[in-house]
Amino acid sequence: LADWQALPQPTTADYIDLSVIHERRSDLSAAIEAAQMAHTEAPNNERIAERLLDLLVKDERHTEALALVRQQERVWRWLEREGDILAAMGNDTLATARYGLVLAQLEQFADTMRPDYLKALQARVLLARAHAYRRLEQIETARTLYQAAQHILPDDPAIGFNLGVLAAIEGQHTEALTMCQAALQQGSPQLQDEMRRSLDGDMALMWLAKALA
Numbered sequence: 351l352a353d354w355q356a357l358p359q360p361t362t363a364d365y366i367d368l369s370v371i372h373e374r375r376s377d378l379s380a381a382i383e384a385a386q387m388a389h390t391e392a393p394n395n396e397r398i399a400e401r402l403l404d405l406l407v408k409d410e411r412h413t414e415a416l417a418l419v420r421q422q423e424r425v426w427r428w429l430e431r432e433g434d435i436l437a438a439m440g441n442d443t444l445a446t447a448r449y450g451l452v453l454a455q456l457e458q459f460a461d462t463m464r465p466d467y468l469k470a471l472q473a474r475v476l477l478a479r480a481h482a483y484r485r486l487e488q489i490e491t492a493r494t495l496y497q498a499a500q501h502i503l504p505d506d507p508a509i510g511f512n513l514g515v516l517a518a519i520e521g522q523h524t525e526a527l528t529m530c531q532a533a534l535q536q537g538s539p540q541l542q543d544e545m546r547r548s549l550d551g552d553m554a555l556m557w558l559a560k561a562l563a
Contacts, residue, residue, distance in 0.1 A: 351368075351371055351375075354371065361391075362388050362391040362395070363388075365388035368384040369381045369388065372384060378405060378409040381405055382405045385402040388401075388402075389402050396422070399421075399422060403415055403418055403419060407434075407435065412435055412438055412439045413439075416436070419432045420432065426451075426455040429448050429451050429452045429455070430448070430449070432448050433445045433448035433452065433482075434478065436448060437478065442482040442485050442486050445478075445482045446479055446482045446486070449479035450479065452475045453475055453479075456468060456472055456475070469502045469503075472499075473499045473502040473503050476496075477495070477499045477509070477512075479495050480499065480512065481512075483495060484512070484515070489516055489519060489520060496513050496516070497513070507533040507534070507536035507541065508544070510532065511533035511534070511537075513529060514529030514530035514532075514533060515530065515549070515558070517529060519555075523557070523558075526558060527561055530562055531562065533545065534546075534562065546559065546562060546563070
């Protein structure tokens with residue numbers, strides 16, 4: 351950091367370096383300020399914009415992150431980030447719309463993108479959209495999306511877990527418990543923890559969280 355401060359005329363790359371230094375010092379505000387300087391110097395550099403966006407999201411400065419992402423080209427990867435930010439802000443209705451645009455755009459790459467890569471992208475967006483519809487209590491739509499993702503990733507236990515959660519929401523307690531227990535048995539210890547944590551804070555699912563503890 352002292353070496354950086356001795357630079358006579360910092361470049362865009364230098365500001366990125368400064369941002370990394372501050373992030374490693376756990377000073378997110380300073381890291382964001384440095385990344386903003388780099389973005390000002392090179393407003394059309396997507397990698398810099400993405401770094402600044404990541405820092406803003408990490409610091410939960412969602413309003414600023416949303417403004418930044420909306421300055422970018424309206425292509426699938428930025429629209430997906432916008433959907434994620436909107437979901438974090440609690441605007442699941444608009445988030446589902448953004449995820450829908452992403453899926454429509456990804457369809458255009460069916461003949462040009464590597465199939466396994468395309469399917470992984472589609473599955474990720476399907477799951478994000480399903481989560482949003484679940485929070486909106488549109489259960490059938492959420493189930494359809496989870497099942498579409500499961501068709502792409504049949505061995506992902508987290509999808510089966512979320513289908514079990516939908517059953518719990520609908521009051522099908524025995525089926526929900528069976529599905530969620532089966533998913534937990536298939537998952538790694540880390541994934542098991544993540545699945546259990548996904549139930550935290552939901553009073554309606556407290557019984558399920560206790561049963562799976």
